[in-house]
Amino acid sequence: MNKYNPPRMNPSSLRSRFATRFLRSLSKINAKKPTASSSSPTEIFRRYRRIKVAADKSMAYSVRSRRTWSRAMLWKLRTRPCCRRSVKTSTIVRKTRHEKQNKNTTTTTGEDGVVFGVEADELRELVPGGEAMDLYNLLDETAHYIKCLTTQVQVMKKIADFYSP
């Protein structure tokens, strides 16, 4: 790895996009309750959940809809907190779940299918939106998802290190 790096980061890179969005949402979260008992475990837990959602959302928004997993994640994030809101979303949820069940019967035929049966299902659970994909697209999405996850981890690590001396 080169010691010298160009001084200017690529402003449109995934990392900068994610970092921008994430810091923005972080400051929003932290600015919400500055005077509340922020050290109580429940409060910390709540903030943790919000930060996690913010991280996922920032990453998904940085990728936009270019990837299946980002679309699935955005959809999941949108409908997740809204489940108590209205019946509309629940019907939508049911419909898409039904569609997903129909697509779930994608079998990996051939001798690979026997090998990949169990692991592919596990991978499908891990990668958002992976239930409705065949193995090839699933691997494709996994590759991009891994790349974005590593970016996310790096940015958050830097932020955490920045905050805690």
Added chain:
Amino acid sequence: MASENDDMGLEMSSITMLNKYSNISESDPFFSSGWDPIVSQSESLGGSSMASHYHLVMENQGISGTSHVSQYQSNPSFVELVPKLTGFDGGNLSQIPGPFSLPQCNQIANSNERGSKNSLRSLDEHRISETLVGTSPNGKIRKRSPESDSPLRSCKNGDEEPGMDLSSEGCDGPREQAGKKPKTEQNSGANSRGKQAAKQDKDSSQSGEAPKENYIHVRARRGQATNSHSLAERLRREKISERMRLLQELVPGCNKITGKAVMLDEIINYVQSLQQQVEFLSMKLATVNPELNLDLDRILSKDILHPQSAAVLGFGPGTNPSGSHTFSPSTFTGTISGFPNTNPGFPPLPQTVLENEVQNLFQMGFYPGSTMDGFGLDGIH
């Protein structure tokens, strides 16, 4: 006779010739009767090359009746051999304005002329199919056994003729997927394959010779199923293995792993660990954040508004881009922690400022610290 051959009568002559050809034990009749029309044509072309073909063919056929069959079994597309008696060098065919691409036959034949059995077998399918019309009963008999070895190739050979029963013998699948390129290309392709012995190269070279329609060129290797489904499966599997190789590069420490199942397990573990890391870091940020939140805003805003003060801190991303990489995260955070004490009165700035500052900030923070992570993913953007 030549005129007859010039027209559709070629088929008739070929039928006669090949019927005689079926009486393999008699090599003389070939020359005497059945070969006359073609011999005459070939001679008109300056048929020294033709003669060589004749000789070669006669060698193939003159051995014995059974041996012919055995020889043709070694030549999976027996169909090709049979018409070689008739359509030699393509020179004859060039004179015949048939529905066949004769110039190709010419080139192909000339290119293949020098070879032995290989060249004979590797004649263009056009000629083969031409003369096969009448010889289908005979050709079928001989072709069945070799055809079982290479259904792909024989099907391609017989594909052109609508009346050919050979083509219908379960070769529809691979035929569709067979490459329809000129013979020369396939010869090179077969040679580039180079998988097995010359015999097998011949076999593969015989496949998909005739340029028919434009299909995906999928070459069935010897010993592999040539069903259309299995070919598609094979393509798919190759794509999947390519993806697995890409993933292998992404996941650290997976270079030695060879095996899809183990590789998938590694990938799953890696994704799980990354997700857990994200959760852990978000928890860490939740605990750490509230204390330094305002400070961060102030610090970041300060950097934008007051480059001199940033320079005082030794932190000048805008003014000293060259020096940015000299900062280490520890010194950076040290200055940050010391900052609020000296400048307590700054109000937090709007978010736009923060965003601009974030980029500068992370130029600072990322590059010196990028070596911390062993992933080295900076180039992935």
